[in-house]
Amino acid sequence: MAINGATVAPILVSAALLVAGVLASKLSSRFGIPALLLFLVTGMLAGSEGPGGIPFDSPLAAMAAGSVALFLILFDGGLQTDLKNLSRTVAVRGALLATVGVMVTAGVVGAFCVVVLDIPLTEGLLLGAILSSTDAAAVFSVLRSRDVGLPPRLRTLIEFESASNDPTAVFLVVTLVAFAAGDAPVGALVPLSYLLRLAGGGAIGWLSGVLLVRILNRIDLEHDGLYPVLTLAAAGVVFGVAEIVGTSGFMAAYMAGLAMAGRVFAHRRSLLRFHEGVAWLMQIVMFLILGLLVFPSELLEHAVPGLAISAVLMLMARPLAVMALLLGSDFSLRERVMVSWVGLRGAAPIILATFPMVAGLETAGSIFNTVFFVVVFSVLIQGPTAGLMARLLRVDVPVERVERLPIEIDGDAATGMMIARLHVEPGSFADGSHLLDVGGPHMPLVILMRREGRYFIPGGTTVLAGGDELHLLGTVEMIEAMRPHVCCAARCDL
Template sequence: MTTPSLILLTAGVLMMLSVVASKMSDKYGVPALIFFLGIGMLAGTDGPGGIDFDNAWAANMVGTVALAFILFSGGLDTNWRAMRPVLARGAVLSSLGVVATAALVGLFAWAALGFPLPVGMLLGAIISSTDAAAVFSILRSRGVALRGNLRPLLELESGSNDPMAIFLTLGMTQIVSVPDFAWSGLLVAFLVNMSFGAAVGLLIGAGAGWLFNRIRLDNIGLYPVFGMSLVLVTFGTAELVKGNGFLAVYLCGIMMNRSDFAYKRTVTKFHDGLAWLMQIFIFLALGLLVNPSHLPGVAVKALLFAAFLMAVARPVAVAFGLWGSAFSMRERAMISWTGLRGAVPIVLATFPLMAGFEGSDMVFNMVFFTVVTSVLLQGTLLMPVARCLGVDEPLAPRPAYSLEIERFGQMQGETQEVEILPDMPVVGMAIADLDIPDDVIILLIGRGNDFLVPRGQTRLRPHDTLLLLGKGPTVRGAIETILSPAPVARVVNLPVDPLATLPLSTEEKYISKQVVVVGYGRVGRRVCDALAARGIPFVVAEQTRELVEELRGRGIPAVSGDASTAMALAQAHVARAAVLVITVRDAMKARQMVDIAITLNPDITIMARAASGMEATLLEQGQKGKIFIAEHELADGMVRDVLKCMRAGTPNGGKPAQKG
């Protein structure tokens, strides 16, 4: 008997096996989708699992929802700056290239394999979209990348060609299954479908960043949930107005990627994991839906079909789409070979199954067999082909952890990341030569698996990730300067206040794993003296310029400024500090310092003073460390001495103990 507990157990086991199988994908260089499909087939009717699943409508529903989230995640993770140089060519490949592939394959299925012409064209439409994610998963597992603009072109093509393939499939399904279907209406339907879908995606995507920044949710975990709701609203709205929902969610993701919204990294990572979950759902469902015992009956035709697709249709479509471009013949050959088929064609093959026309089962099996053949053959030979064509290169190291700082609390200004691409003119330039505003700070540089504290002489390298801090308009202006095709070297001017920043000659030990002491009054001075006596490096942040000049005269690193602002704490390099000691009396300003410090450095330990329990409660929220209340510390010190005296048997002849 099938019970809810058994269903949940089975689903959990299948998902767990799929996640574990992804490790085998990395090891053997075969896309994970093959393992996901294999697990689904083993669990199905013809496998040891014996699960009877033949509901094409349910599989199509799962596939549609999953594809919406996958495409949104792809758009959200799209580096638009990298796409710009290949935008025109990518658009041609994802539209006219898809039509050319569908037409060529459809004619072959009709002329060589004996399918009726409408069914052959339906097969061509279904199989016309590509899956570049499978390509890049293989390359990453081998530590290899593709040179030049190959990667952005393939990413753009694969992310944007699904809507065209879906439209063609739905149109051809109607032609095959609906008698006397009017062909003339397809052109109008195409224009409405694409234009309305694009409009909905662009409009919602443009407003999504604004919504994220103003909704002010109390729980951070609700921001990804809000992102999920945007996907459903975007897709549903586009479909409701007869637009293309898949195009809408993809463009919505791209628009959100271009905006700077609250908890962007959290939302992006969540949707990346959700996209993986959706892929597992798709392939498990489709693996369950297929009957492996039916595949041998279409094996010969499917192999010929796949061979024509890989050897003729794809290369011709690529040659057409890249005609007159700057891509070399080797690069065009690589683009032709990386036209792997993935989830979308198998999902699209469920539309004929739902239509139920004669031969729809054979269409599904043909597509399934072709996708598996494409992935196994092209995926396995991907590395040798790339190496033979000379278009591979070592994968550039990327930071293991994001440099993003989430905005919350009383932090002033905003932070933004910018990635230095290999073809940018700023590659090789020193930080001091960048013509960016003086009130914009480069906090950190992510390079490989390391974080670097930038100095004036630090030179930028390809794939460096810069974390900038400043006011919104100025930091965006700085990014435009960095991304400019011809950046202007800055004219070096002396800073308005040289005491506001540490000298370039400051030793590394004072800007990494150091102690930052805010305030140099009586308490701050005692803390600094104790640290100096023990050889512990520290930096002082003090608002009084005379004290800062005195400290620097004694060789003590110090910066002048209000430490309740992000700029002053950033100049003391709190982002790389081990401990922050706040010795000022103002509890409200101290609270702002705590918020800023945690934002810049979530792992920092904070010590602060408080005048009362209420102030201590205010300062303790959300930070690790200790709050010292003056009266409590005095009482604790006296108690310690009393206990020490009692254990020693009333020393000093009964005289009171003296505190030094």
């Protein structure tokens, strides 16, 4: 029986667009063009005004798809965070940037739009609010590329801020849209509602992440393929519950992943790899849909205000917020400038720009096109220059290439065992010693060793040398006990 062509066509088109998105990412790494920009361009070419000719004009569908994609990207962002680098200082300063920093940025951009560009008050303030937050998808994509090497603490601050500042921007946009529609909340309830959404979402997410770890470690599913299904569904449940009870689902999704990041759970490595793939899929889907939604012919008339707003955002509003809120911290001036520069705008502002369209505001089309132009400019300018800026500011570190292991290994969640990777530092105690002399009953088991590109299983008489890469099986305490023996500043890949 032949399948109806009307059924096959959407499948074929969707699959072809995904393939085009994946191939675009390859072009990105080869020619230095931001992958996210290529995804957007691919969507625009496939749209009604491009060669693809696909008609798509549904802000509501774009907002729904973008919201799903964003919370899954945030969940993965939390999972991939190394909690050893999330110190008290980083957490506090990151939280300030994600809240007060977003408000400062929104205020400066909004004031510029109203006073200098003579944009109507509501439209100007909405533009400031929509463009106030950095985009997690764009920041993760740039910072985790092969060209940008930053100190772990600085990288964690930037990623933590970008992943946790969406609730503030969403709250500002929703409040302003309600005000424009004549349905504004009572003034005294505004800050209360904001704090409830932020703190409530964080609490729900963290508790859910801890609970999910316990479930993963106690449940015994018959098929390993069901574990990714469970965590994917759990992320959706966390987001949905948080939103239904009136808190931030985006914050809840990120905090759930963050709570899991520092814990040992069953199938940890395979689940991390699965959610990384889901995050990439969501990035491609989200930017393709947003590319389909825009009409390129309408962008040119917004070029001048878009360029002006971009300049103020990158050179005034963002730096002002960062410099003020990191003042007095142990982050150097160069590091603060780097944080300012890597405040990329991406899919999140474009998704927020669909809120006025869904609400039916008269100026919604103008707002959307201006935001789209600013986002493209930000990704085009700030994305490719992030590595160059890090080198100019001398805050860069060498980017270490971590090769995949030739075998699949995972820790034992029931006993708290995990797999870690340590490098033998030249001049350390282990350099020139037999493996037997470095080990002991309180040390982890060295299950695999890599020397000069070759993997092998070492024995007790194997003589270690500087540069050797050891793959260890043990508890966190055992691995930390061995660290001083092999190096002073080893990199541990959990």
